Amino acid sequence: MAAPGDKPHDSPTDPDDINNRLAEIAAELASEARFKEPSAAERARMAASHLRPGPAAGSNPVRRWRSRRPTATRRVAQPTEPTLDRGYATHSARAGTARSLMVVLVMLIVLIGVSVGLHSLLHRTTPASSPPPPAPSTTAPTTPPASSATLSPGDPFAGSQAAGWANGAAGIDLPAAQAVGPFTAVQVGSAYKTVKQLLVAGNLNVPTLEGHAPTAFADLLTKSQRSWFLSHLTKPVTGKGQKPWRTRLWVTSFAPGSAVLADEAVRVHGGPMTASVASYEGRTALKIVADYIYVYAIERPGLTSTLMREVVQGVETIMFATWDDPGGQLEPNVASVQLSQAPAQCGSNDGFVHPAFPATGPGTVSPSGAPRNPYQLDPNAPKGCFSVTGA
Numbered sequence: 171m172a173a174p175g176d177k178p179h180d181s182p183t184d185p186d187d188i189n190n191r192l193a194e195i196a197a198e199l200a201s202e203a204r205f206k207e208p209s210a211a212e213r214a215r216m217a218a219s220h221l222r223p224g225p226a227a228g229s230n231p232v233r234r235w236r237s238r239r240p241t242a243t244r245r246v247a248q249p250t251e252p253t254l255d256r257g258y259a260t261h262s263a264r265a266g267t268a269r270s271l272m273v274v275l276v277m278l279i280v281l282i283g284v285s286v287g288l289h290s291l292l293h294r295t296t297p298a299s300s301p302p303p304p305a306p307s308t309t310a311p312t313t314p315p316a317s318s319a320t321l322s323p324g325d326p327f328a329g330s331q332a333a334g335w336a337n338g339a340a341g342i343d344l345p346a347a348q349a350v351g352p353f354t355a356v357q358v359g360s361a362y363k364t365v366k367q368l369l370v371a372g373n374l375n376v377p378t379l380e381g382h383a384p385t386a387f388a389d390l391l392t393k394s395q396r397s398w399f400l401s402h403l404t405k406p407v408t409g410k411g412q413k414p415w416r417t418r419l420w421v422t423s424f425a426p427g428s429a430v431l432a433d434e435a436v437r438v439h440g441g442p443m444t445a446s447v448a449s450y451e452g453r454t455a456l457k458i459v460a461d462y463i464y465v466y467a468i469e470r471p472g473l474t475s476t477l478m479r480e481v482v483q484g485v486e487t488i489m490f491a492t493w494d495d496p497g498g499q500l501e502p503n504v505a506s507v508q509l510s511q512a513p514a515q516c517g518s519n520d521g522f523v524h525p526a527f528p529a530t531g532p533g534t535v536s537p538s539g540a541p542r543n544p545y546q547l548d549p550n551a552p553k554g555c556f557s558v559t560g561a
Contacts, residue, residue, distance in 0.1 A: 321478065321479070326432060333437075335438060335439040339366070341437065343440075345362065347359030350456065358456065361458050364390065364490075369460060371384070371390060372484075373436075376431065387420070388400055391504065392494050392501045395504065413519070416520065418520070419521045422464065422482050424522065425518075429471070432469045436465065438463070438465075440460065440462030444458070445457070455491040457505075458488045463484075463544075464482045464484070466480045467479060476527055478525070480512070480514070481544040481558075482523070483551075486504070486508075487504075487506045508549075508551075510544075513525065513526040513558060516535035533555075536555070538556065539552075541557045544559075
């Protein structure tokens with residue numbers, strides 16, 4: 171294949187050269203089609219020649235071929251175009267010649283048009299009015315615009331169910347204390363206050379939210395449970411019939427480097443705490459259950475355009491008894507903590523919350539089941555990874 175701009179050898183590229191050559195071809199074809207109509211005397215001689223006896227045996231075959239050549243030449247000159255109209259073959263030789271010239275002329279016009287068209291195609295340039303192709307993008311957006319299109323940095327909770335919720339600890343209301351079984355109203359009221367302190371330390375403490383050591387939460391535990399809690403923040407807890415897990419799950423901590431608080435105000439909403447009597451580890455205990463939702467305004471570090479809301483629901487069960495001091499005050503013992511986050515990546519097992527920003531994806535486990543409303547309190551929600559209707 172020739173390189174762009176190369177001209178093939180022995181091939182005219184100028185339209186005038188092509189047209190001159192075609193004109194010469196037409197002239198040659200026209201000259202071959204011309205013939206002289208025989209006169210009356212010549213036709214008489216031709217008729218006599220047909221009546222002349224054939225050559226004798228042994229005559230020269232070459233001469234016989236030459237003697238027949240004029241007759242064959244004149245026969246070829248007659249118009250014998252095939253047609254369905256039988257009368258067409260009866261036209262005179264002059265009419266046939268004119269028709270042949272017309273065919274040649276049409277062919278010349280077609281050839282000239284084709285040659286000019288090919289010349290324009292091979293040497294076509296982009297019109298000046300054509301817009302240039304767009305320059306390739308050198309950067310990719312860190313997150314789709316839809317992720318922050320409905321959020322306002324001044325009020326990131328506007329437009330969500332959390333818009334009218336209270337900020338921080340004000341959203342954790344304590345119910346009126348009443349005696350429950352062997353536990354007095356004072357003991358129940360004190361237990362409510364301790365649970366609120368645990369909720370604030372585990373879900374509203376800024377250092378804990380940013381992934382630092384949750385010391386504020388640990389300080390509220392009994393001495394024996396505090397040591398166990400701190401030792402298993404990074405060392406997995408193993409047991410029969412359960413997957414390894416870390417006590418970091420008891421608090422809300424965003425994975426280091428994954429997100430920062432865009433607003434330290436946290437919207438909080440929940441149902442009233444409940445108190446009941448339960449048997450736990452061989453003792454009669456006061457059981458307090460708290461079910462609250464926390465909504466955070468977060469963004470990727472250094473990327474304010476990635477502002478989004480993270481919804482965390484925590485169902486915590488705390489057992490109160492005189493664990494370390496049989497004659498002392500009731501002390502808390504964390505029996506279970508169930509936290510769910512949305513939108514968050516599924517499949518991580520380090521105990522941290524990994525927000526699912528549009529640029530980071532859903533994680534190693536794909537959501538399944540029917541979409542859930544993250545703003546709806548559901549203490550009996552099944553475990554697993556679910557898609558959400560919106561956060």
